Amino acid sequence: MELHVRSEVRGVWTVLAVSGELDADTVPVLSERLEQDTGRKVVVDLSGVPFMDTTGLSLMLDWHRRLDGAGGQFRMACLQPSVHKLFRLTELTEVMHIHDSVESATTGTP
Numbered sequence: 001m002e003l004h005v006r007s008e009v010r011g012v013w014t015v016l017a018v019s020g021e022l023d024a025d026t027v028p029v030l031s032e033r034l035e036q037d038t039g040r041k042v043v044v045d046l047s048g049v050p051f052m053d054t055t056g057l058s059l060m061l062d063w064h065r066r067l068d069g070a071g072g073q074f075r076m077a078c079l080q081p082s083v084h085k086l087f088r089l090t091e092l093t094e095v096m097h098i099h100d101s102v103e104s105a106t107t108g109t110p
Contacts, residue, residue, distance in 0.1 A: 002026070004048075005033045013041045013106045019048025022056035022083075030056075034063055040072030043105040047078035052086055064096050073097070075105040 003026035006017045014037060018030060034042070042063065046052075060076060067074040075097040079087070087093045099105035 003029045005030055007037045010106050013043055014039050015043045015045055015102055017045040022049050022052040024055045027055045027059050031059055040067060042067060043075045043077055043102055045077050045102050046083055049083055050080050052083045057086055075099055077102045077105040
């Protein structure tokens, strides 16, 4: 399955809307877009991602650490139940910024 990434700017935030499965075969697509299209404040909209494996999880954690360590912000929004379960099982829901909507991610509300 192909991975598609669309980006838009909402104020100071770069929002990347991802669709398709995020796995070892497709992670390079999102990784390249994160390198090219992002500023210091990023929201990844995962509403179109029905499946994510540990390589996708690692990419999200890496960008969280990278931006937060540099004074930026990395947030995820609209996780599908199976993807949210991966973050819960690895206990990363307590570490990463996960929002129910892109709107809440870009405004900082829970």
